[in-house]
Amino acid sequence: MSQSRPYFPNPAPQWAKPTAAIDTAPKTIVDNTAAPGPFKATIIAFCCNYCAYAAADLAGSRRMQYPAEVRVIHVPCTGKVEPEHILGAFEKGADGVLIAGCLEGGCHFLEGNLRAKKRSNHIRKTLDEIGLGADRLLMVNLSAAMAPTFVERVNEIVETVHRMGPSPLNKNYPASATAESTPAEKKA
Ligand code: FES
Numbered sequence: 328m329s330q331s332r333p334y335f336p337n338p339a340p341q342w343a344k345p346t347a348a349i350d351t352a353p354k355t356i357v358d359n360t361a362a363p364g365p366f367k368a369t370i371i372a373f374c375c376n377y378c379a380y381a382a383a384d385l386a387g388s389r390r391m392q393y394p395a396e397v398r399v400i401h402v403p404c405t406g407k408v409e410p411e412h413i414l415g416a417f418e419k420g421a422d423g424v425l426i427a428g429c430l431e432g433g434c435h436f437l438e439g440n441l442r443a444k445k446r447s448n449h450i451r452k453t454l455d456e457i458g459l460g461a462d463r464l465l466m467v468n469l470s471a472a473m474a475p476t477f478v479e480r481v482n483e484i485v486e487t488v489h490r491m492g493p494s495p496l497n498k499n500y501p502a503s504a505t506a507e508s509t510p511a512e513k514k515a
Contacts, residue, residue, distance in 0.1 A: 366500060368396045368488045371416045372425040372481065373408045376401060377435045379427030381471035386478050393481045397425070404428065405466075406439020413450055417459060420497040423488040425481065426466040433470065440468060459494060462487050 374380040380401050386393065402408055405428030416424050426447055428440035444466055451461035465487070467480045493500035 366489070366493055368394075368422040368485060368493070369420065369497070370397045370423040370425060370481075370484055370488060371421045372397050372399045372427060373402050373405065373412070374399050375405045375428040375434075375440070376403050378429040378433065378471045378473075379405075379467075379469050379477065382427075382469045382473050382477040385471065386474035389474055391474060391478050393478045394485045396485055397481050404434060404436045404439035405443035406434070406436055406441075408443055408446075410446055410450055413447070413464065414453075417454070417463070417494065417496060420494065420499065422491075422494045422497055423463045423465070423484050425484050426464070427477065427480070428466070428468055430468045430470050433468075459496070460491055462491065463494065 372383075374383055380399070383399055405426050408426055413424050413426070426443055428434065428443055431440060431444075434440040447464055447466040451464050454463055455461045465480065465484045467476075469476055469480075
């Protein structure tokens with residue numbers, strides 16, 4: 328008589344049991360109770376695809392330095408930057424906004440940068456009226472080869488914002504904070 332073979336010849340694996348109790352307590356990700364450090368501005372730069380973004384890219388590939396406080400947002404054309412994008416950035420705590428598009432007459436969508444200019448002039452007035460200050464918004468026109476101008480204008484808005492201090496809507500800093508003494512962090 329043939330011996331019956333077990334279906335599972337190997338013994339079932341014995342998984343190691345956890346030796347310590349699993350910590351299920353929620354972890355703190357952002358410590359909002361910490362005292363704010365020196366002012367680091369948040370500046371949103373809307374850069375059009377054809378000129379300004381290319382200039383920013385060229386600045387990067389030439390290893391030109393500009394403050395890391397600027398966050399570049401790539402847009403197809405400055406004409407597509409609506410007032411709600413600009414005001415939304417301020418509402419979320421941005422300390423400054425830069426709109427960088429093609430040279431006048433050079434917009435790849437014909438008049439996008441002219442519309443953006445009109446809008447930014449209008450929004451600058453609104454920023455003054457609501458107490459944020461018109462100078463927190465800057466519009467510049469560049470060609471793709473104007474990397475040094477891109478860096479200059481970025482430095483200009485960073486310096487302006489540092490002089491003005493944090494936006495009253497920036498919740499990371501108390502309203503009284505100023506940052507004139509704090510040098511902008513340079514891009515690595
Ligand atoms: Fe550059 Fe319109 S494509 S501003």
